[in-house]
Structure formats: structure tokens, C-alpha cells
Amino acid sequence: xxxxxxxxxxxxxxxxxxxxxxxxxxxxxxxxxxxxxxxxxxxxxxxxxxxxxxxxxxxxxxxxxxxxxxxxxxxxxxxxxxxxxxxxxxxxxxxxxxxxxxxxxxxxxxxxxxxxxxxxxxxxxxxxxxxxxxxxxxxxxxxxxxxxxxxxxxxxxxxxxxxxxxxxxxxxxxxxxxxxxxxxxxxxxxxxxxxxxxxxxxxxxxxxxxxxxxxxxxxxxxxxxxxxxxxxxxxxxxxxxxxxxxxxxxxxxxxxxxxxxxxxxxxxxxxxxxxxxxxxxxxxxxxxxxxxxxxxxxxxxxxxxxxxxxxxxxxxxxxxxxxxxxxxxxxxxxxxxxxxxxxxxxxxxxxxxxxxxxxxxxxxxxxxxxxxxxxxxxxxxxxxxxxxxxxxxxxxxxxxxxxxxxxxxxxxxxxxxxxxxxxxxxxxxxxxxxxxxxxxxxxxxxxxxxxxxxxxxxxxxxxxxxxxxxxxxxxxxxxxxxxxxxxxxxxxxxxxxxxxxxxxxxxxxxxxxxxxxxxxxxxxxxxxxxxxxxxxxxxxxxxxxxxxxxxxxxxxxxx
Numbered sequence: 001x002x003x004x005x006x007x008x009x010x011x012x013x014x015x016x017x018x019x020x021x022x023x024x025x026x027x028x029x030x031x032x033x034x035x036x037x038x039x040x041x042x043x044x045x046x047x048x049x050x051x052x053x054x055x056x057x058x059x060x061x062x063x064x065x066x067x068x069x070x071x072x073x074x075x076x077x078x079x080x081x082x083x084x085x086x087x088x089x090x091x092x093x094x095x096x097x098x099x100x101x102x103x104x105x106x107x108x109x110x111x112x113x114x115x116x117x118x119x120x121x122x123x124x125x126x127x128x129x130x131x132x133x134x135x136x137x138x139x140x141x142x143x144x145x146x147x148x149x150x151x152x153x154x155x156x157x158x159x160x161x162x163x164x165x166x167x168x169x170x171x172x173x174x175x176x177x178x179x180x181x182x183x184x185x186x187x188x189x190x191x192x193x194x195x196x197x198x199x200x201x202x203x204x205x206x207x208x209x210x211x212x213x214x215x216x217x218x219x220x221x222x223x224x225x226x227x228x229x230x231x232x233x234x235x236x237x238x239x240x241x242x243x244x245x246x247x248x249x250x251x252x253x254x255x256x257x258x259x260x261x262x263x264x265x266x267x268x269x270x271x272x273x274x275x276x277x278x279x280x281x282x283x284x285x286x287x288x289x290x291x292x293x294x295x296x297x298x299x300x301x302x303x304x305x306x307x308x309x310x311x312x313x314x315x316x317x318x319x320x321x322x323x324x325x326x327x328x329x330x331x332x333x334x335x336x337x338x339x340x341x342x343x344x345x346x347x348x349x350x351x352x353x354x355x356x357x358x359x360x361x362x363x364x365x366x367x368x369x370x371x372x373x374x375x376x377x378x379x380x381x382x383x384x385x386x387x388x389x390x391x392x393x394x395x396x397x398x399x400x401x402x403x404x405x406x407x408x409x410x411x412x413x414x415x416x417x418x419x420x421x422x423x424x425x426x427x428x429x430x431x432x433x434x435x436x437x438x439x440x441x442x443x444x445x446x447x448x449x450x451x452x453x454x455x456x457x458x459x460x461x462x463x464x465x466x467x468x469x470x471x472x473x474x475x476x477x478x479x480x481x482x483x484x485x486x487x488x489x490x491x492x493x494x495x496x497x498x499x500x501x502x503x504x505x506x507x508x509x510x511x512x513x514x515x516x517x518x519x520x521x522x523x524x525x526x527x528x529x530x531x532x533x534x535x536x537x538x539x540x541x542x543x544x545x546x547x548x549x550x551x552x553x554x555x556x557x558x559x
Contacts, residue, residue, distance in 0.1 A: 028558040032225040038237040038251030043205040043230040047189040049168040050126035057228050059549035061191035062168035070275045071327040071533050073439040085485045089156035094149045100216040102171045104190045110143040115172035117141040125182040129163040159482035194221040205230040222557035249518035255313050267521040271529050274512025276437040277319040281430040281507050284469045285458050293358045295505040301351035301404050308511045311392040316512030322498040323509045324441045332441050334495035340502050348403050368405030378407040382430035385412040390431045422466040425458040435464035442481050445497045449474045469506035526555045
């Protein structure tokens with residue numbers, strides 16, 4: 001399943017860049033780390049950091065200015081060392097790191113940073129997050145000396161910092177000569193990261209990386225070599241881990257505690273943090289899903305605990321009805337809404353009471369009737385074909401709604417058709433992932449309810465607001481959040497949206513949506529965990545853009 005990446009967020013907590021790294025006094029250097037990822041396809045050697053189809057080792061080669069932990073909101077410095085907003089949030093000033101060299105020996109400077117962002121503006125096809133789009137309000141990006149970059153905006157947009165912070169930076173002296181950046185595969189990548197490309201073995205679907213001897217972070221990385229394998233299935237990945245042919249895996253494993261961790265509890269580890277949520281979408285452009293009380297009744301009629309147990313083996317947790325992920329609740333949930341949020345439990349009787357209150361009643365056969373007395377038609381629950389977790393969720397929802405007198409069928413569609421149905425609004429209900437997430441709830445709300453990402457009529461394309469729900473109060477709150485760097489004002493804006501989530505129920509949060517990281521401690525230690533959640537953004541480990549993979553490669557070392 002794919003996930004979109006969208007703009008938005010402001011950083012709420014800045015930490016020193018070395019705080020996430022292990023104590024070097026206890027480290028054993030050397031070793032070859034073997035990584036097996038269930039990519040689902042054969043290896044394609046694309047090292048273009050602007051490409052969504054790039055290989056899963058780019059975070060080891062290309063670095064951003066900063067990385068923001070999606071679970072904790074903490075910031076780690078990479079090519080940037082500090083930032084500040086000035087001129088009533090119309091200018092973002094970033095100080096870049098001194099003493100860094102590209103892997104070909106050329107010094108890294110602020111000009112490389114300015115070039116990267118201006119390059120994306122020149123070639124919009126590679127601006128995957130819309131940083132240079134008109135809607136971002138970004139007017140210019142200029143270097144001032146060797147270590148300062150100035151981002152100037154026509155209107156405040158503090159929420160865009162997340163996008164700017166995590167954009168991989170490329171060397172001007174290489175990319176200035178590339179006129180087709182969306183197509184170039186960058187066969188000899190030159191980066192600032194801790195590893196260098198050594199070799200590619202296409203017959204065996206592997207990439208070998210070796211330690212960058214001139215990496216700017218003293219003493220890092222600890223390991224000498226990384227061998228990355230692109231595997232076709234989760235099953236193959238599990239077999240590779242169990243046979244001891246890999247130290248790290250990435251992919252969904254049903255009942256992972258039993259089939260992986262319990263096989264050798266002292267060394268078989270996994271960390272699946274919930275950095276997003278799974279939701280039930282209801283097409284609010286269709287009757288009766290356009291009725292808030294009807295949607296609220298559905299929310300009370302679904303057994304989310306059963307979904308968590310049967311689909312995810314109690315790994316992700318039941319989602320909070322506001323949509324806020326568990327690691328952000330303490331910081332971002334309005335204390336005045338805690339009791340109301342906690343009341344959203346499985347309660348079929350309350351669901352029927354709500355339905356009755358707006359004229360929906362059962363007939364003698366147990367079928368739910370509309371207020372005019374006509375039987376409610378059967379609805380389809382859309383899922384991706386073969387997605388076993390989503391199919392299990394849909395089956396549970398189907399059984400739950402049958403208790404309320406609502407008949408449904410499960411509609412499995414191929415990925416392309418599934419996405420098309422969501423975007424065109426031709427579905428009734430759908431099991432889906434949140435289309436946005438990040439270090440604050442703003443990401444989620446921005447992508448799910450932004451009118452710019454919605455559509456009024458069925459058939460028109462909704463970019464990410466698949467429920468087609470908008471609310472002027474939410475729109476205003478999003479604008480307040482992005483126009484200020486005052487944390488207190490941002491929280492009040494988010495509190496407003498939380499209350500609407502609980503009162504209007506525009507969609508139904510179901511479970512936490514986890515990322516997948518499987519680790520073996522036979523040879524290596526220093527992996528992220530619940531007690532040390534240093535890597536947990538859009539992917540655990542490597543991916544085409546998430547820098548959390550680099551953090552893992554900088555922390556892991558021989559036992």
C-alpha cells in the first residue's frame with residue numbers, strides 16, 4: 001500500500017543532534033549489516049533522491065537539513081544546525097553545518113541548499129511536496145555566505161518547515177548539469193551521508209554500501225558495510241530473517257510475536273510504532289453518510305477492539321476518535337475533550353438510539369428503514385484486493401453493521417482502481433489509511449479536510465480528502481495553525497478541529513497504523529524500540545526518503 005507525502009508542520013521541540021546516538025565509549029566497530037526488505041519487486045537501480053521510485057538506500061547517501069521524529073516531535077540536526085522564523089514569520093533563516101564535504105571531496109555549502117530548492121521550483125515534476133508551488137507562499141530561497149540560507153514567504157506558512165527540513169539536499173556541481181531530473185537515475189550518487197555506493201548485483205537483487213571514511217560525524221558510522229536485499233514478499237523476508245541471512249527486515253508479518261519474536265525471544269526483536277491510523281471513510285457526498293448523526297451511530301456500532309485483535313494482533317492499538325496517534329495524545333489532545341473521546345466505545349445500543357433519533361428504525365425483519373419508510377439500500381465497503389488486514393477489518397465492520405440492520409458487501413479492487421474510486425468519490429464506505437501524518441496532528445487534519453484537496457461533486461477528483469468532508473471552522477483553524485509559530489495558538493487551533501471530529505465524525509479512526517521494523521540481535525545491537533524511539537517517521541529503517549533509516553545505520557553496531 002502506498003502512502004502520500006504532503007506539506008505541513010511546525011516543530012515543537014528541538015534537541016541536540018547527537019542526543020539520539022549511542023555512547024561511543026561502549027561501541028564495537030566493524031561488521032556487515034544485512035538488510036532484507038519486502039519491496040515487492042525486483043531491484044531497479046534508481047538513485048535519484050527526487051524520484052518516488054528510488055532505491056531504498058538513499059537515506060544512507062543523501063541527507064536533509066533536519067529530521068523530525070514523527071512520534072516525539074523531536075528534531076535532529078543534519079546538514080542544518082539551527083533555524084528561526086523572523087519578520088513576522090515571513091522569513092525562515094537556516095544555518096548550515098560547516099566542515100561537511102560531498103563524497104567526491106567538494107565542500108558542502110549553503111549554496112547547495114539554495115540550489116536544491118530553486119531546482120525543484122524550476123522543475124515542478126520533482127517537487128513532490130509542493131514546496132515551490134504557489135500555494136506554499138514561498139517567494140525565494142537564497143544563500144547568504146557559506147552557511148546561511150534565507151527562505152522568504154509572501155504570507156506566513158510555518159507549517160511548511162517540516163517539508164523543508166526533510167528535503168534531501170543535492171550537490172549543485174552535479175545536478176546543475178542535469179536537465180531531465182525526473183528521468184535521471186543518478187547512477188553514481190554523490191552525497192554527504194555515512195555510506196557510499198559500492199556495487200549493484202541485479203541477478204541477486206542486492207546493493208552493497210561501504211562506510212564513508214570522510215563522513216562529517218566523527219566516529220560514525222560504526223559498521224563497515226551494508227548489504228541491502230530487495231525481496232518479492234513478506235513471506236520470503238520472514239524466511240530470510242529466521243534463517244539468519246538478514247539482521248534487519250521491513251514488512252508486515254501476521255502474528256509477528258508468535259512467528260518471529262517467540263522463536264528466539266532474547267535476540268528476535270521488532271518495533272512497529274503506530275505513526276498513523278487506519279480509518280473507515282464514509283462518502284459524505286452520498287446519503288445517508290452526509291448526516292452527522294448517522295456517521296456517529298456507525299462509529300459506536302463498530303467493534304474497534306475486535307479489529308485491532310483480529311487484523312493486527314494487538315500491535316497498533318485502538319485509535320483515538322480524534323485521529324491523534326497515541327504518542328501525541330499527551331501533548332495535543334484538549335484536556336477538556338478527554339472524557340468525550342473516551343466515550344466512543346463499541347455500543348450497538350447507543351448506535352441504535354442515535355439512528356432512531358433521526359428517524360431510522362428497524363422493521364420486523366431487522367432491516368433498517370429510512371425515515372420515509374423505505375428500506376436502506378445495501379452499501380459497499382471498499383478495500384484493496386488481497387489486502388488481508390483491510391479485508392479482515394471490512395468483514396468485522398460488515399458483521400457489526402448487520403446488527404444495526406445495515407446490509408453491506410465487501411468490494412475488493414486492485415490498487416489503481418481502489419485509489420481511483422477514492423479520488424472520484426464513487427465508493428460508499430472504504431477502509432483506508434490516513435492520507436497525512438507527522439509530528440503534530442496538523443498533518444492528518446490538513447490532508448483529510450483541506451478544501452483544496454477535496455471535491456464537491458462525485459466524479460470530480462479529491463486529492464486526499466476522500467471523505468469529501470469540509471468545514472469552514474476546520475479551514476480557519478488550519479490557517480491559524482500555519483500562520484503562527486506560537487505553540488499555544490497552534491494547540492488552540494488543533495483543539496477546535498478535535499471537537500469537530502468528535503461532534504461531526506467526518507470519518508472513523510479505527511486502529512493505529514504501524515510501520516514495520518524487524519531486528520535480530522545475534523550480531524548487532526542498538527536498534528530503535530519503545531524505550532528508545534529514535535527512528536519512527538514514515539518508515540522504520542530505509543525508504544526512498546525517510547531519514548530514520550540513516551539514524552538506524554548510525555546507531556547500530558556489533559555486539
